[in-house]
Amino acid sequence: MQRLREHPPGKWTYGRTVGDVVNALYTVHPGWAHLADRLQDLWQGRVPEQSPSPPSPFPLPYLGDEQAAAVLCADSPNPRDPGAYHALEEASSTRAGDAGRLWAWAAAPCATWPAEAANRYTGPWNNPTAHTVLVVGTTYDPATPYLDAKAMAEELADARLLTHTGYGHTALTNPSNCVKEYESRYFIDGTLPPAGATCRQDTPPFAEPKPRGGIATGGGGMADIAS
Structure with missing residues (x-):
């Protein structure tokens, strides 16, 4: 990453590479294998080839940056002073490296966002609920850390x-049949x-x-339950 900041090979700048890594880490398949190839090329001084995504057979909804900002800025507290994001960048970098810088600036549009949710909930978070809340956390989630779960x-x-021992952002996009079974029981009968x-x-x-040696190993079960 330091080399990319000083001598970026063509369009593969430091900023583009950080964004590419963060986005590719969300979904394990096929994102991680393709990401590994691109990083290997960059490490060896080659400019990665990135073929365009195949056209979708279904019409896709508009997913511009302002769509995400409308949710992020209206529902969560963010500094209204644009200058505050420089300090946030340094703090985030100390905690989470290059990805921390990206996430700090991702909220920068909120400094001038004109709207706020009318019924934004700000707590308290420990009010009793009618039923026990099921929280699912993925141990190596690049966007919502397991420690926060x-x-x-x-x-x-x-x-x-419920701990999902795996990688990528959520068990929804990086499936576990074990998690799905628990979630189904929870939603159907509250188990x-x-x-x-x-x-x-x-x-x-x-x-x-x-x-090596022609010995094959069998696969284990999908669930490892400890009580």
């Missing part, structure tokens, strides 16, 4: 944490996972290397 489960008045329950991702980011 644990903190949320502790802060809510009555919550149960909670056992305390300390842990699920595994169906497919890891990279295939495990085959053992």
